[in-house]
Amino acid sequence: MLIDLKHIVKDYQLGLGVVHALRGVDLKVDKGEYVAIMGPSGSGKSTLMNILGCLDTPTSGVYKLNNANVSTMDDNELAGIRNREIGFVFQTFNLLPRATALHNVELPLIYNGTPASKRREMAERALEKVGLKERMHHRPNELSGGQRQRVAIARALVNNPSIILADEPTGNLDTRTGDEIMEIFEAIHDEGNTIIMVTHEEYIAEHSDRIVRLRDGVIERDESV
Amino acid sequence: MKFFIELWEGFKIAMAALWANKLRAGLTLLGIIVGVTTVIGIVSLTQGLNKAFSEQISSLGSDILYIQKFSWFDREGWEKYRNRKDLTMKEVNALKKCATLLKAVSPSVGTRKTVKYRNNSIEGVTITGTDEAKTSGAYPEFGRDLSALDVENRRDVCVIGWEVANKLFNNRNPLGERIKIAGRSFKVIGVLEKQGEIFGHSLDQEVKIPIGVFFKLFGRHRWITITAKVKNPKMMEEAKDEIRGILRRVRNVAPGKEDDFSINQMDVVVDMYKKLTSALYAAAIGVGAISLLVGGIGIMNIMLVSVTERTREIGIRKAIGAKKADILWQFLIESVAISGVGGIIGIVLGFGVGKIIASISPLPASISLWSIFLGIGFSSAVGIFFGIYPASKAARLNPIEALRYE
Numbered sequence: 001m002l003i004d005l006k007h008i009v010k011d012y013q014l015g016l017g018v019v020h021a022l023r024g025v026d027l028k029v030d031k032g033e034y035v036a037i038m039g040p041s042g043s044g045k046s047t048l049m050n051i052l053g054c055l056d057t058p059t060s061g062v063y064k065l066n067n068a069n070v071s072t073m074d075d076n077e078l079a080g081i082r083n084r085e086i087g088f089v090f091q092t093f094n095l096l097p098r099a100t101a102l103h104n105v106e107l108p109l110i111y112n113g114t115p116a117s118k119r120r121e122m123a124e125r126a127l128e129k130v131g132l133k134e135r136m137h138h139r140p141n142e143l144s145g146g147q148r149q150r151v152a153i154a155r156a157l158v159n160n161p162s163i164i165l166a167d168e169p170t171g172n173l174d175t176r177t178g179d180e181i182m183e184i185f186e187a188i189h190d191e192g193n194t195i196i197m198v199t200h201e202e203y204i205a206e207h208s209d210r211i212v213r214l215r216d217g218v219i220e221r222d223e224s225v
Numbered sequence: 226m227k228f229f230i231e232l233w234e235g236f237k238i239a240m241a242a243l244w245a246n247k248l249r250a251g252l253t254l255l256g257i258i259v260g261v262t263t264v265i266g267i268v269s270l271t272q273g274l275n276k277a278f279s280e281q282i283s284s285l286g287s288d289i290l291y292i293q294k295f296s297w298f299d300r301e302g303w304e305k306y307r308n309r310k311d312l313t314m315k316e317v318n319a320l321k322k323c324a325t326l327l328k329a330v331s332p333s334v335g336t337r338k339t340v341k342y343r344n345n346s347i348e349g350v351t352i353t354g355t356d357e358a359k360t361s362g363a364y365p366e367f368g369r370d371l372s373a374l375d376v377e378n379r380r381d382v383c384v385i386g387w388e389v390a391n392k393l394f395n396n397r398n399p400l401g402e403r404i405k406i407a408g409r410s411f412k413v414i415g416v417l418e419k420q421g422e423i424f425g426h427s428l429d430q431e432v433k434i435p436i437g438v439f440f441k442l443f444g445r446h447r448w449i450t451i452t453a454k455v456k457n458p459k460m461m462e463e464a465k466d467e468i469r470g471i472l473r474r475v476r477n478v479a480p481g482k483e484d485d486f487s488i489n490q491m492d493v494v495v496d497m498y499k500k501l502t503s504a505l506y507a508a509a510i511g512v513g514a515i516s517l518l519v520g521g522i523g524i525m526n527i528m529l530v531s532v533t534e535r536t537r538e539i540g541i542r543k544a545i546g547a548k549k550a551d552i553l554w555q556f557l558i559e560s561v562a563i564s565g566v567g568g569i570i571g572i573v574l575g576f577g578v579g580k581i582i583a584s585i586s587p588l589p590a591s592i593s594l595w596s597i598f599l600g601i602g603f604s605s606a607v608g609i610f611f612g613i614y615p616a617s618k619a620a621r622l623n624p625i626e627a628l629r630y631e
Contacts, residue, residue, distance in 0.1 A: 055544060055624050076548050083546020094541045094628065098245055110234045111546040155545070 001064075002162060002194055003029035003052065008061035010047050010217075021047040022058070023217035029196065031162075034189045036205035037198045039214035046167070048214065049198050053086050053165045054078045066162060083111050087156025091168035093148045095140040101127065101151045102136040108159045126154040130184055146177035153184055157193075164188065166197040170204060182207050231551060232558075239559035242531065253527045254567045256520030257607065261571025261600045262578060264513030268599070269579035271505050273591035278498055281423045282491050288458040289361050289491065292316075292451040292468060296487035298497065309485045310476060312449040314436075316486075319475045320451065321358075326464040328454045331358035332436055334447045340385075340432055341405040342393040350389060351431045352406060354439025360452040363428070368400045368415030371435060375414075379437035384415040388429035406432065407442055461490070517603060520567065521611035528560050528615035539619050540627025553620040560612025561605055568604025572597055 010022040021044045029035055039045045050056040051063060054070055057078070063071040065085060073081065087108075088094075095104045105123040114122070127133045130150040140148050149169060156164050166185070170178030186207060189195050197208065205211050206225060213221040243250040295306045317332040324330065333355045340350045356376045364370070365384060375382050383404065390399050390413075399413045411434060420428035455464045465488050472478075472486055532539070539552055579590035 050625055053544070055628075076550075079543065079546050079548040082544060088544050090628070094537070094544070096538055096541060098241060107542070108545045110231070111542075111548070111551060113228075113230045115230065 001028055002031045002033075002066060003027065004062075004064040005051075006062045006064075008048075008051060008058045008063060010044075010051065010056070011059045020217055022051070024061070025214075025217070025219055027212065027219065027222075029163075029194065031194055032189075032192050033210060034185075034195045034208045035197070036208035036211045037196065037214065038200060038202075038205055038211055039220075040200070042216075043214040044217040045198050045214050047217075049165060049167055049196075052163070052196060053088060054081045079111075083108055084159065085162040087159065087161040087164045089149070089152050089156050089164065089166040089169045091171040093140070093145075093152045093172070095148060095151055095155075097140055100137050100139055101132060101143065101154075104140070104151055105136075105155045105158050107155060112159070122158055123154070126158040127151070129157065129188075130154045144177075145173050146180055149173065149177075149181050150184065153181070153188070157188065162194060164193055164195045166195065168199055169197065170199075170201070178204070232554065235551070235554045235558045236562075238555050239562050242535075242559055243562060246531075249527060249530075250563060253520075253523045253563055254570070256523040257517065257564050257567025257604050258520075258571045258574065260513050260516035260520050260607075261568050261604050262574040263516055264509055264603070265572050265575025265596055265600050266578040266582075267509030267512075268506065268596045269576055269590045269592055270582060270588055271502050271509065272593055272596070273579070273583065273589035275499070275502055276591050277589045279495065282495050287491055288455045288461070290453045290455065290461075290465065290468065291489040292320075292453060292472070293487055293489060294448055297489045298493060306487075311446070312451060312486060313445075314449075316472055316475055317356075317449070317451055319471055320453065320468065323471050324453070324464075324467055326456055326460055326467050328456045329358045329360045330451060330453045331356050331360045332449050332451055334436065334439055334449050336443055336447070338407050340389060340393065342399075342402065345393045347389060347392050347430070349430070350386075350406075352439070352443075353431060353433050354436040354443075355433055356436055360454040363417040363420050365415035366418040367398075368413070370415055371433060376435040376437065379435055379441065381409065381411050381438060382414045382435070383411040384417060384433040385413055386417050386427075386429040386431035387419040388427055389432060390416045404432075406434070409442055513603075517607050520564070521607040524560050524563055524608060525611040525615060527563075528556060528612055529618070531559070532556065532615050532619040535619075536622065536627050536630040539622050540624050540630065543622070543624035544628060549620040552622075553616045556616035556619050557609065557612050560616065561608035564604045564608030564612075565601065568601045571604065572600040575600070 005025055005027040008022050008025040009020070012019040012021055025048060037045050037048060047056070051058055058071050061071065062069060065081065070078070070081060096107070102120070102123055105126055106119045109119040109122060124133060124136065127136050130153050132147060132150050132154065135143060135147065140151070143151065169185070170181055173181060182204065185195060185197070195208070197204070199205050208225060210222070210224050212219055292312065294309045294312060314332060317330060320327065320330045333353050335351055335353045337349045338352050339346055339348045355371070357371050357373045359370070366387070368384070370384055371382070374380070383406070385399065385404070393399070393404065394402070399416060402413050403410045404413060417429070417431070422428065453464070453468065455461055468488060469484060473484065476485060478485055542552065576590070576592055582588060583590035
């Protein structure tokens with residue numbers, strides 16, 4: 001079992017009231033699965049994504065990642081988990097604008113102290129995988145949207161994480177480019193990587209093996225495709 | 226190893242960030258540069274002054290006591306000192322005979338006169354009447370010094386300073402020639418080695434003659450200074466006590482009455498001078514501290530802007546696995562880099578200013594290692610002090626909110 005969520009609750013204090021973003025989510029994900037998380041806005045899918053990505057901790061409940069209890073870790077331990085276990089792909093790419101593609105991909109390796117020569121080698125290999133090796137010295141503003149997202153995917157892959165977490169990865173791209181990106185995800189999945197993707201597009205979700213639908217902070221439906 | 230990789234990366238990131246905002250970083254730098262330049266400039270001048278002064282003082286000898294009617298520093302009781310009995314040869318002889326802690330005792334009495342040789346003359350030469358005892362001052366470069374016989378027989382002989390020899394005789398050998406002082410003719414028996422200046426007053430413009438001759442020529446009613454060289458510089462106080470005892474007896478000072486003479490020492494001058502310059506130091510450091518404070522506020526301001534601008538970048542870095550400490554270091558290195566570079570430029574400029582002032586004015590400049598460390602230390606401290614708040618603000622950012630920041 002790679003991911004094991006047990007009755008995850010997340011409350012936010014908002015002004016005088018409390019927002020219950022997640023009201024008890026139970027979810028298990030095995031290694032190598034390709035899961036899409038869907039739901040209308042306000043359903044709690046972003047919150048779930050943040051918790052899965054160890055950017056946030058639940059108010060109550062237990063989150064076990066690779067049998068480690070993540071829900072009780074402090075900030076620094078979580079940073080380490082994010083670095084080793086999780087690769088993020090965001091809707092808005094979130095690349096460092098001043099850094100080259102290569103440097104952007106190297107970034108996770110910097111934070112775990114990989115020596116420079118090894119770092120470069122690993123980053124080049126990751127960029128090769130997404131077909132961008134020849135553009136590795138370009139900055140994000142010299143790349144198209146699809147190319148930027150591919151850099152971001154390379155960055156997510158470079159550290160061989162346990163999970164790739166993608167948050168609306170095609171949301172800022174046109175349909176054709178979006179399809180190209182989805183092909184890359186499929187290729188990554190075929191190599192045995194675990195992918196969890198948040199989306200609200202039905203046709204995107206259909207690329208996955210399993211769709212988890214959220215509504216009002218609980219799982220409404222969990223079905224295989 | 227991991228720490229150094231991260232530190233080095235942090236350094237590179239900081240440098241890239243500064244390079245991306247060259248103008249902004251440069252202006253902030255300026256604030257630090259002004260502060261450090263001020264401190265280093267003034268410190269190097271003050272130190273140069275101190276060093277020159279100490280060297281001049283020590284060339285006069287710190288193991289020498291000057292026994293006089295007047296105290297060098299107590300100016301208020303002028304009347305009191307004036308009414309004291311003059312020091313005479315009687316005291317000199319008593320000290321020579323009885324003192325055990327003194328290596329040498331010599332009287333000296335001086336005046337300023339014009340010295341002539343044929344058609345050449347020099348005005349305002351210091352004429353010193355003294356004896357053969359060697360307490361301080363220069364040794365003869367040519368010829369010989371005054372001897373006991375010269376003094377005892379009151380011979381009309383003289384030993385002349387380097388400058389006197391040069392000005393009066395040009396390139397001729399002065400030994401054996403006769404010069405005129407106040408209408409009396411003296412035979413030159415020696416030329417003193419070059420001594421240089423002290424406080425702008427040349428020590429080489431001097432003529433030494435036997436003290437008896439001096440009294441005959443200029444009269445007895447002049448202040449004698451008794452110069453005493455102490456055998457062991459560590460026993461200055463004991464030597465002073467001995468002198469005091471001998472002189473009180475010779476001068477019949479009643480028990481319980483205070484001394485009617487003063488024992489002066491160069492150390493007092495040095496102490497006095499140090500007090501003066503330490504005030505200057507304090508003022509310089511005060512001015513520098515204020516401008517560094519202003520510079521530091523500039524750094525803090527710019528770092529806060531930088532943190533806000535790069536909120537999203539911080540979010541990305543955190544999502545990817547940067548720990549709080551990583552972010553803290555990144556921004557701290559950036560602010561220390563500004564202040565450190567400012568410090569180094571300031572040190573270079575400060576010494577430059579010191580050198581320029583030294584070359585266009587008589588003030589000397591001195592570069593010392595500790596003022597370099599002071600400059601770098603001070604400016605780095607400013608970088609850390611004013612950088613820590615923005616950096617910790619960056620480190621504390623919530624990654625989710627930071628990623629959402631537009």
